[in-house]
Amino acid sequence: MRSLYISQQGCYVSLEQETLIIKQGKTVLGQVQIPHLEQILVFGKSQITTQVIRACLWRNIPIAYLSRMGYCYGRILPIERGYRQLSRYQQQITLVEQLLVARQIVRAKLKNSRVILQRQQRRQSSNIIIAAIQSLEYLIEKVDRATTVEQLMGLEGAGASQYFSAFGECINSAEFVFAGRSRRPPGNPVNAMLSFGYQVLWNHLLAMIEIQGLDPYYACLHQGTERHAALASDLIEEFRAPIVDTLVLWLINRHIIDAQNDFVHHNGGYYLNDSGRSKYIKAFVQRMEEEIQIDPEEKQPKWDLLTQQIKAYKQFIYQPIQLYQPYQIR
Structure with a gap:
């Protein structure tokens, strides 16, 4: 498929x-x-x-x-893509169960962000990266003491700020400058690629969530609205760093994306143009088709990781006593 x-x-x-x-x-x-x-x-x-x-x-x-x-x-979407059966189970998840899963999601995101910086630190030492890693470790320790989703959202936001304060140290091309995360609009080509990549991945997750029959508007960390499929926003957190961020760094550091020719400046922001989107999507698909070792005897394409995690979340909905375990890199 x-x-x-x-x-x-x-x-x-x-x-x-x-x-x-x-x-x-x-x-x-x-x-x-x-x-x-x-x-x-x-x-x-x-x-x-x-x-x-x-x-x-x-x-x-x-x-x-x-x-x-x-x-x-x-x-x-076709009419039969309804969420009636699983939606009833999702609405029965207690506030305590939501909090416990929200902790798991935030902890996994912070740990995955830390691993990306640790890998870069081993390649090229940087005081900025060291400081960000230490900050992330401190925030990870605070996750288990958070008693509300609001506190967890604060820790997640603080972790993202620390992570992106050091993200520019991972870029080896003088054409690309990154001083911090900016979203609406993306303030530079790096932010343009990050925003585009997150949106593409979010839509993939949303489609897979619907295929599994889950209601994408009921989640544990993010709050759903009529226009916000919060479950896709929950499940993307564990994949941001290992899928999108690493791909953006690869595209930049391998000089596949051109800062001058693959972007357009529009309404105060930077965006991928036709050639840039084509290059990104081609690399994204190739990356997701790569096989990874999941145990000594089995490999699977990265696509399967998304489906595997959504099925794990679905199992949690049916049996909340088995807490959802997000994907973590090492």
């Missing part, structure tokens, strides 16, 4: 029997068999025929519409 990314502008997606045809003008950019699809992500101004939409609804394939900058406007 795969995701189809329509990242170039002015594309037209039509259906011929069981095959999607992606064109830009008269040029055929690609063909994809519908049975092989898991979801479609459309960035910016491209069109999909009614026949394609109907075929996707029939096969339970969600279609997400995003801005060129990665903001998700909405999704087309």
